[in-house]
Amino acid sequence: MARGTGETTRQLKSLPIDGIFIWCNSQIEYPKMLVKELDRPDIKIMPLRYLEDTTRFIGREFTGACVDHAARMSDLQYMGWIFLQTRVR
Numbered sequence: 001m002a003r004g005t006g007e008t009t010r011q012l013k014s015l016p017i018d019g020i021f022i023w024c025n026s027q028i029e030y031p032k033m034l035v036k037e038l039d040r041p042d043i044k045i046m047p048l049r050y051l052e053d054t055t056r057f058i059g060r061e062f063t064g065a066c067v068d069h070a071a072r073m074s075d076l077q078y079m080g081w082i083f084l085q086t087r088v089r
Contacts (some may be wrong), residue, residue: 051080
């Protein structure tokens with residue numbers, strides 16, 4: 001999907017309160033600006049590498065989670081994403 005289509009904004013708006021948003025790389029300034037513009041300070045923005053250490057998900061629960069539409073995950077990140085989804089309640 002091309003940039004500038006509003007897809008990231010739609011993804012952010014659809015997250016439940018206190019949801020987690022995984023950005024497509026490590027430069028998280030842009031999505032942080034978007035959540036501020038959307039008045040959604042409850043959303044936690046994390047870089048894609050956040051998915052690489054699944055031990056951080058053990059014993060935790062999330063209200064919702066979303067990976068940016070432009071993300072290209074490695075196998076390790078994809079496995080982390082699958083595990084994170086099991087923690088969404």
